[in-house]
Amino acid sequence: MKCNSCNAEWNAPNSNPxxxxxxxxxxxxxxxxxxxxVQEILRNLVQQYGDSLFQPSNKGKLSGLxxxxxxxxxxxxxxxxxxxxxxxxxxxxxxxxEEQDITLKKLITNFKTDNFIEESISIYVxxxxxxxxxxxxxxxQLKKEVNKKSNIKKAENxxxxxxxxxxxxxxxxxxxxxxxxxxxxxxxVIPAQYKxxxxxxxxxxxxxxxxxxxxxxxSTGKKxxxxxxxxxxSFSDGLAAVRFNSRWGFINEHGVLVIPIKYESxxxxxxxxEAKVREGGDHYYIxxxxxxxxx
Numbered sequence: 200m201k202c203n204s205c206n207a208e209w210n211a212p213n214s215n216p217x218x219x220x221x222x223x224x225x226x227x228x229x230x231x232x233x234x235x236x237v238q239e240i241l242r243n244l245v246q247q248y249g250d251s252l253f254q255p256s257n258k259g260k261l262s263g264l265x266x267x268x269x270x271x272x273x274x275x276x277x278x279x280x281x282x283x284x285x286x287x288x289x290x291x292x293x294x295x296x297e298e299q300d301i302t303l304k305k306l307i308t309n310f311k312t313d314n315f316i317e318e319s320i321s322i323y324v325x326x327x328x329x330x331x332x333x334x335x336x337x338x339x340q341l342k343k344e345v346n347k348k349s350n351i352k353k354a355e356n357x358x359x360x361x362x363x364x365x366x367x368x369x370x371x372x373x374x375x376x377x378x379x380x381x382x383x384x385x386x387x388v389i390p391a392q393y394k395x396x397x398x399x400x401x402x403x404x405x406x407x408x409x410x411x412x413x414x415x416x417x418s419t420g421k422k423x424x425x426x427x428x429x430x431x432x433s434f435s436d437g438l439a440a441v442r443f444n445s446r447w448g449f450i451n452e453h454g455v456l457v458i459p460i461k462y463e464s465x466x467x468x469x470x471x472x473e474a475k476v477r478e479g480g481d482h483y484y485i486x487x488x489x490x491x492x493x494x
Contacts, residue, residue, distance in 0.1 A: 240265070248264075253291070285310065291328050291334060378406070394409055394411070401452070415431065430442040432465070447476070449469075459489065
């Protein structure tokens with residue numbers, strides 16, 4: 200086996216390590232043109248880091264690890280990262296065994312509809328994450344579709360352009376201690392002007408000004424709210440957690456505060472319309488109207 204980073208070579212007769220034993224950097228497969236290889240990357244990551252890697256709190260970590268392996272195929276990487284931001288791995292992880300087939304079909308339909316992509320691509324993406332957890336759908340048609348090389352190519356070379364797509368191509372860059380955003384070709388879309396910046400998610404990114412206050416911008420750089428928050432988390436399920444004077448609340452995609460700033464902590468972003476919070480030392484879940492959910 201050979202490392203892509205340091206060019207070290209060694210024998211690995213029984214297993215394929217995920218990191219180089221010499222330099223410690225990820226070993227990138229020479230080919231990633233089949234679903235099996237992408238699935239194996241995900242499965243190896245789960246074996247190394249545990250299935251907690253699919254928890255919402257580890258979305259950034261999982262996306263970053265995948266970028267090490269698929270940096271040469273940005274479009275496929277972006278689709279997989281979009282699925283991560285939409286908590287598809289977590290939904291698969293948390294579903295009951297007897298509900299796996301139903302859950303996978305629902306995720307396939309929702310991912311296809313919400314992102315304007317072909318069903319075959321949605322099947323491919325969902326199956327990759329399911330395989331990593333040792334889950335396969337009992338439906339023969341699903342297996343048939345996901346193994347078609349033509350569908351894998353569609354996922355790798357997707358060219359859909361909709362109003363939701365622009366932010367998928369944007370990545371943060373740093374210049375003279377300031378942050379901005381470039382597209383996939385390296386063209387500067389939003390000049391480096393922020394003291395801090397977070398990745399785009401659901402069409403918006405949190406950015407920080409020189410007064411250490413946070414706001415959100417869209418893919419054109421337009422603000423949807425003023426710089427006034429002490430901290431801001433990424434959008435998830437249409438809402439973003441924001442902190443002001445040591446308390447947390449939630450704003451919507453228009454920058455409007457829809458759940459009052461009153462919580463001591465926010466443990467997770469919204470997933471399937473629910474978020475975990477702490478108030479007065481009490482931990483509980485709320486819905487997107489801020490109402491308490493008894494579990």
